[in-house]
Amino acid sequence: MNLYDLELSGNCYKVRLFAALAKIPLQIVAVDFLAGEHKQPPLINLNPWGEIPILADGDVVLRDSHAILVYLAAKYGDETWLPKDAAGMAQVVQWLSTSANEVQNGPGAARLVDKFGYAIDKADTLKRSAHILPLIDAHLSRHHWLAMERPTIADCAVMPYVALAQEGAVSLEPYPHIRRWIGRIKELPGFVPMPGI
């Protein structure tokens, strides 16, 4: 099972982190991002979006970090990471949407500007960060984990770009519950870091 990967990508790290925590073996295939390998064949044929991560497991080829987390949890993980019942599954999916939208376009995009020079409106990323981080912090003031009162793929999805926020000049200083939650994730058995985390 191949993960087409970039070490500095928080989206790729979501998958590496979950696979490490759930003890799912992955073959990491480093993509030459600066050369635009993901924008050319053969990778563009695996993911027409021209993005990574991409997971290829036999005939199954998936783009989007959240879909990959769902696949790995449902196929190789146990139910603690992604509940099979409707209410539990939906509780986790709420956070996958938050990750895909508010976190990606807030702290995630702020980092793209500062660290990689993307032509994104920095003020907009800061505004979005200032909207979503207090909501996450307030949630974590009442819960140790984002969903189900235990670690799930929701934490693996949301944590990376939140923990990397300072690389976009977004401070986590005002958010003590977020900082403690990141600490709890780092203490999970099997945790792996990435540069900046």
Next chain:
Amino acid sequence: MNLYDLELSGNCYKVRLFAALAKIPLQIVAVDFLAGEHKQPPLINLNPWGEIPILADGDVVLRDSHAILVYLAAKYGDETWLPKDAAGMAQVVQWLSTSANEVQNGPGAARLVDKFGYAIDKADTLKRSAHILPLIDAHLSRHHWLAMERPTIADCAVMPYVALAQEGAVSLEPYPHIRRWIGRIKELPGFVPMPGI
């Protein structure tokens, strides 16, 4: 089962559409959006994000249209709408992420500017629309439906803000496969419209 709803919201329409197609009865509770009812108790206690739709089904309270689609499909729908197997479920989830990020922040946000006067950078919404709509059109040039070669919650999630694109001055004229796909959805038994669709 209550859906806290706004008729003009594409996110609320995703849920109304799916419930109609899957014949799942919903009690529609109209929210006074202009008065900010969703930003005040009791609704803000159901969803601290201060957004609608919100689904309340007994003890289960969910924010986020995509999580609500997953819940309704898994609890009350049949497996054709959301596969239970890992690869099928992940194929659908890919499109829920596309809906939450690229579609919401592209044609969805363009409409928020033009129709509701939101202070969002219109040029950014047009750039994002010009990125995602060709990808969706190309996908639909090879498939009749977004996932699984049949209607799923993926179509219910992505279609609304794509079909409403012209309300943000984003033309669907260059995207014949998208237009035909919208037509196919409109022909599904049980289809319900919303203003603009």
